[in-house]
Amino acid sequence: MGGTQITIPNPPPLPSHLPDNVLDLAVQIERQKLPDHVRESLRAFQRAGCYIAASMIFLRDNVLLQDELQFSHIKPRLLGHWGTCPGLILVWSHLNVLIRNHNLDMIYVIGPGHGAPAALASLWLEGSLERFYPGEYDRNATGLRNLITRFSVPGGFPSHINAETPGSIHEGGELGYALAVSFGAVMDNPNLIVTCVVGDGEAETGPTATAWHAIKYLDPKESGAVIPILHVNGFKISERTIFGCMDDKEIACLFSGYGYQVRIVEDLENIDDDLQSSLEWAVAEIKKIQKAAREDNKPIVKPRWPMIVLRTPKGWTGPKEVEGQIIEGSFHSHQVPLPKAGSDEKQLQALDGWLSSYKINELLDDEGRPTEALTRVLPEAEKRLGQLKTTYDPYTPLKTIDWKQFGVEKGTDESCMKTAGKFLDKLFQQNPKTLRLFSPDELESNKLNAILDHTQRDFQWDQYSRANGGRVIEVLSEHNCQGFMQGYTLTGRTALFPSYESFLGIVHTMMVQYSKFVKIAREVPWRGDLASINYIETSTWARQEHNGFSHQNPSFIGAVLNIKAEAARVYLPPDANCFLSTVHHVMKSKNKTNLIIGSKQPTAVYLSPDEAAEHCRRGASIWHFASTPDPDSAGESVQDPDVVLVGIGVEVTFEVIKAAELLRSIAPALKVRVINVTDLMILIEESKHPHSLSKPKFIEMFTADRPVLFNYHGYPTELQGILFGRENAERMDVEGYQEEGSTTTPFDMMLRNRVSRFDVAKWALQRGAEKNGEVKGKLEELLGEVDTRVKEVREFIGNEGKDPDDIYQLPKFK
Numbered sequence: 001m002g003g004t005q006i007t008i009p010n011p012p013p014l015p016s017h018l019p020d021n022v023l024d025l026a027v028q029i030e031r032q033k034l035p036d037h038v039r040e041s042l043r044a045f046q047r048a049g050c051y052i053a054a055s056m057i058f059l060r061d062n063v064l065l066q067d068e069l070q071f072s073h074i075k076p077r078l079l080g081h082w083g084t085c086p087g088l089i090l091v092w093s094h095l096n097v098l099i100r101n102h103n104l105d106m107i108y109v110i111g112p113g114h115g116a117p118a119a120l121a122s123l124w125l126e127g128s129l130e131r132f133y134p135g136e137y138d139r140n141a142t143g144l145r146n147l148i149t150r151f152s153v154p155g156g157f158p159s160h161i162n163a164e165t166p167g168s169i170h171e172g173g174e175l176g177y178a179l180a181v182s183f184g185a186v187m188d189n190p191n192l193i194v195t196c197v198v199g200d201g202e203a204e205t206g207p208t209a210t211a212w213h214a215i216k217y218l219d220p221k222e223s224g225a226v227i228p229i230l231h232v233n234g235f236k237i238s239e240r241t242i243f244g245c246m247d248d249k250e251i252a253c254l255f256s257g258y259g260y261q262v263r264i265v266e267d268l269e270n271i272d273d274d275l276q277s278s279l280e281w282a283v284a285e286i287k288k289i290q291k292a293a294r295e296d297n298k299p300i301v302k303p304r305w306p307m308i309v310l311r312t313p314k315g316w317t318g319p320k321e322v323e324g325q326i327i328e329g330s331f332h333s334h335q336v337p338l339p340k341a342g343s344d345e346k347q348l349q350a351l352d353g354w355l356s357s358y359k360i361n362e363l364l365d366d367e368g369r370p371t372e373a374l375t376r377v378l379p380e381a382e383k384r385l386g387q388l389k390t391t392y393d394p395y396t397p398l399k400t401i402d403w404k405q406f407g408v409e410k411g412t413d414e415s416c417m418k419t420a421g422k423f424l425d426k427l428f429q430q431n432p433k434t435l436r437l438f439s440p441d442e443l444e445s446n447k448l449n450a451i452l453d454h455t456q457r458d459f460q461w462d463q464y465s466r467a468n469g470g471r472v473i474e475v476l477s478e479h480n481c482q483g484f485m486q487g488y489t490l491t492g493r494t495a496l497f498p499s500y501e502s503f504l505g506i507v508h509t510m511m512v513q514y515s516k517f518v519k520i521a522r523e524v525p526w527r528g529d530l531a532s533i534n535y536i537e538t539s540t541w542a543r544q545e546h547n548g549f550s551h552q553n554p555s556f557i558g559a560v561l562n563i564k565a566e567a568a569r570v571y572l573p574p575d576a577n578c579f580l581s582t583v584h585h586v587m588k589s590k591n592k593t594n595l596i597i598g599s600k601q602p603t604a605v606y607l608s609p610d611e612a613a614e615h616c617r618r619g620a621s622i623w624h625f626a627s628t629p630d631p632d633s634a635g636e637s638v639q640d641p642d643v644v645l646v647g648i649g650v651e652v653t654f655e656v657i658k659a660a661e662l663l664r665s666i667a668p669a670l671k672v673r674v675i676n677v678t679d680l681m682i683l684i685e686e687s688k689h690p691h692s693l694s695k696p697k698f699i700e701m702f703t704a705d706r707p708v709l710f711n712y713h714g715y716p717t718e719l720q721g722i723l724f725g726r727e728n729a730e731r732m733d734v735e736g737y738q739e740e741g742s743t744t745t746p747f748d749m750m751l752r753n754r755v756s757r758f759d760v761a762k763w764a765l766q767r768g769a770e771k772n773g774e775v776k777g778k779l780e781e782l783l784g785e786v787d788t789r790v791k792e793v794r795e796f797i798g799n800e801g802k803d804p805d806d807i808y809q810l811p812k813f814k
Contacts, residue, residue: 009320009329010234010313018249026252027263027306031270031277037376042093042272044363044374048125049089050317051358052144053117056151057082058341058351063148064141064360064368069352074342079152079159081114083334084199086316087231088118090275092385093377095195096126098279100379105192107491108385109182111208112199112231113161113172120147120157120165125370126378128166128386132526141368163521166386169490171517176205177510179228180483183214185390185491186224187484188433190294192390192491193286195227200243201236207479207510212258214480215305216461217473221293222433225286227279228260228307233314235331251309259461261285261304266311275310282306299467302460319354322347393528394492395590399430403584407609408576411810414605416579416598416650417538421450423580424496427587428471429454434493437472438481446498446538447600482507486514489531494587498536501597502553515563515593522566522591532569532592536583538600540713541737541749542651548743557680557714560595561722565689569594570680572713574653575605577612578678585616597713599650601746604657604810606676619679619691622701625813626660626674641673642768642775644706645760648677649713651746652736652755654808656711659760661811667765667782669774675701677710685725699727707767711755712736733767735759747793747803758790 034042055063057080062073088110099106110119123129124147129137137143150156157164161172170181182196202208218225232251234244243251248264255262263281267274285306293299315333320326323346327337338347338354363374381387406423408414428435428451443449451472458470473484478499485495514533521527541552560568569592573579579598586594606623607615615621627637645660647653653676660674677683681691686698693701702708705728712719716736723729740752750756762783769776796804 006326006330009326011240013245013247016247016250018253020249022249022253025256025262026248027261027281029263029277029281031273032280034273034276038097039272041373041377042097044371045093045096045125045377046086046089047358048360048363048370048374049092049118049121050086051355051360052121052124052148053085053089054082054318054355055148056080056117056120057336058338060149063145064364065352065355069348071342071348074348075153076342077152078336078339078341080117081112081159081335082117082318082337083233083235083314083331084112084115084231085118086318087233087310087312088112088115088197089122090271090312091195091197091229091310092118092122094272094275094279095385096377096379097276098283099383099385100377101280102283103383104283105383105388105390106385107169107182107185107192107194107388107391108167109170109178109185109194109196110161110168110172111175111178111197111202113170113175114159116157116159116161116165116172117151119161119168120151123166123386125374126384126386127381128384131381131387132166139369144368163517163524163527167388167391169391169487171513174509174513175199175202176207177479177483177486177513178202179208179211179226180214180480181487181490182226182228183211183218184484184487186218186226187436187488188222188493189224189390189491190222190290192224193227193283194224195229197229197231200230200232200234200241203230204242207483210477210480211483212255213475214484215259217458217475218305219293219458219460219467219469220290220303221299221467222469225290225305227282227286230307230309232309232311234329235314235334237334238331240331255307255309259302259304260307262307262309264309264311268312271312278308282308293467317357319350322350390491392526395529395531396434396492397531398427398435398494398587400584400588401426401430403580404609404613406580407612408605410577410605410608410611412605413602413808413810414576415447415600415602416573416576417447417600418450419576420536420579420583420598421448423583424448425450425453431494432469432471435471435495436484436488436493437496437498438484439472439474439498440478440481440500440503441474441476442498442500442539443472443474446500448498478503478506479510482510485533486510489533492530494531496534496536496587498538500539500551501537501541501556502551504535504537504556505553505559508556508559511559511593512563515567518567518591519564529590532586532589532594534586534594535596537595537597540597540599540651541741542649542713543599543601543746549741552737552741554597554714554737556595557597558718560593561680561718563593565681565684567591567593568681571596571678572649572680573598573616573678574647574650574676575603575607575612577605577607577609578616580609581612581616582678597649603650604654606657615676616678619682620675620677620693620701623674623676626657626811628664628671628673637673638671640671641703641706642671642772643764644673644675644702644708645764646675646677646702646708646710648680648710648719651750652711652713655750655755655757656760657811658757659764661813662757662761662786663764664813666785667775667778670764670768670772672764673703680722683719683722683726695727704728705731707770708732709760709763709767710734711760733763745797745801745803747807748797751790751794758786762786
């Protein structure tokens with residue numbers, strides 16, 4: 001059976017069984033009739049925008065239809081999405097009037113990022129492309145020709161909104177994130193309004209579903225506002241949307257329940273009056289809510305923020321029907337409504353009729369510039385949607401503090417998270433309006449609660465944490481946390497996202513999309529720096545006190561490793577002082593994606609603050625205190641070790657140190673070098689990452705030919721890939737998380753995944769015996785002794801349900 005075929009354009013939803021009086025929840029306003037000259041200007045902008053957007057998809061020549069349209073004028077590859085464009089252009093035109101009327105600072109976030117033709121057409125009309133691409137996309141016939149003919153071809157703008165698009169703060173390829181990004185952008189931006197169009201297909205995604213709740217985290221005293229516009233055009237790529245099949249009663253009930261005032265705009269005959277009046281209503285409601293909080297000092301409890309539901313046909317103003325198939329008002333208009341326009345005479349003629357209907361030559365002067373009738377709705381240049389400075393050069397660096405004052409004593413046990421929490425508490429005090437923390441409900445569990453000593457949570461629907469200027473937003477949606485962080489960072493501020501290790505993977509693709517945006521932004525000369533996005537990963541697989549196998553997943557490391565080397569940074573500091581140094585570093589870094597992994601439980605502190613600073617600067621170093629001493633050089637270790645043991649990560653480094661302690665006791669003849677790596681990127685082959693160790697430095701540290709064991713926190717295959725290409729890589733073995741786990745003791749996790757001190761010691765004995773005759777002669781005896789210790793520990797854990805009391809004693813070396 002074939003797919004269902006619709007029989008009428010724009011089919012209405014089936015009626016619901018809700019009582020009619022729930023429609024009272026939908027806001028009714030007294031619509032104001034626009035002055036004729038404003039309406040004419042709006043319609044001129046809309047006609048011109050739709051013409052340019054459609055032409056960008058189809059035309060390679062004859063862009064103003066000055067000649068008879070021919071097959072040779074059609075692009076060989078028709079790429080782009082038409083269906084959403086008319087609605088996006090409609091909104092853009094009305095936002096111009098709104099900005100001009102109120103002198104607003106406004107950003108337009110477009111959720112349907114595939115609607116790039118709409119954005120680019122509008123940016124050309126308002127002069128923003130000319131501002132940022134002078135001589136290329138000027139407002140004249142040549143600039144328009146360049147825009148139309150270069151779209152979706154090599155060297156031109158891509159088919160989706162990205163960082164090359166002026167005014168954009170959102171990579172629009174993957175749907176679902178626009179709304180959360182919008183709310184993050186207005187936090188601590190009290191004069192900013194973000195209008196966010198959410199497509200009704202995008203609205204089906206999980207991230208969007210949870211982002212509707214973001215109003216509950218918006219303090220009107222300190223932050224701006226978002227005007228969400230749910231654009232219901234009824235169709236996705238080949239099917240109707242959920243929201244397109246909901247009637248007005250269902251829509252009003254749903255969003256009223258979320259906490260919004262819902263205004264439904266659907267009068268197509270009077271769409272300009274309806275939409276402009278609704279936007280004016282929305283701004284008035286926002287100002288009322290903000291005034292109560294800012295001037296009257298009586299913030300409204302659970303304010304009902306405004307939102308608009310815009311019902312317009314998909315592909316509006318495009319072809320009505322082609323070859324008996326409904327186009328406008330159906331999914332057939334989603335991408336290319338006339339896919340055979342370059343080879344089929346009927347479709348070519350349909351395209352000619354469609355484009356000619358906009359009468360573009362009435363809207364441009366003889367030199368191809370927009371007429372005054374079209375541009376009179378535009379606000380001042382610096383207020384236009386493509387030119388607001390907040391969207392392209394907003395960075396405000398943090399006021400930094402000396403982290404060493406929070407350092408802890410070498411030779412003690414300290415929690416990386418507790419130590420970092422005290423530092424971050426001070427950092428928040430120094431930066432009360434430019435720093436935020438977004439986290440799932442894990443701050444206390446992750447032992448970062450010292451942050452709350454001088455600030456609070458920000459949850460406006462909770463009487464205990466509303467209206468207090470809190471810097472911490474905890475919401476049990478990683479998608480919201482990521483979206484808020486992106487919006488906050490892309491508008492110039494700095495954010496931190498701590499999480500359980502196993503669940504950061506939920507935002508894997510969001511992080512990738514963001515990194516793509518920043519990659520392109522770094523290549524665009526008119527975009528300024530941004531703070532890095534910063535993840536803290538704790539409650540790791542190695543120390544799951546209350547949880548089990550489901551909470552054991554270090555895969556987010558690999559996600560970060562796969563993005564561009566210029567941006568990717570993964571740090572695994574081995575102790576509390578190194579963790580402090582690393583957090584201090586990343587919070588002042590720019591344009592990076594930083595992942596820091598640490599332990600919330602007390603663990604050994606190996607280095608003083610000064611030593612930690614130097615170790616982190618290098619990214620890795622030989623730990624002479626745990627290596628076999630050089631009898632001829634005090635404080636140094638042997639220059640010709642039998643084996644090299646490397647720890648990368650808190651718990652697995654402790655196991656390496658304990659293995660070295662054990663080996664010094666049972667096999668003193670074995671010459672061991674111990675190394676810690678805190679910056680994972682230094683291991684990547686020279687020239688492939690900015691932090692890579694040079695070949696001579698790598699050999700100096702890891703030797704040229706001795707066996708090396710990397711005891712690694714993540715999946716072994718990740719590190720094996722990093723080491724590929726290094727000198728004699730076949731001599732290097734990697735152990736790490738092996739997908740073995742349960743609700744068990746921390747040391748049992750080490751044993752199950754073959755990263756315990758006993759596993760490390762056995763490897764060292766076996767590989768060391770290849771060169772060291774004395775060890776070779778005692779190898780079976782030594783391995784047996786290690787096996788005996790393993791058996792004893794396993795039996796203790798099985799009998800007592802806990803690790804032996806001495807298992808985490810600080811290592812001691814004579």
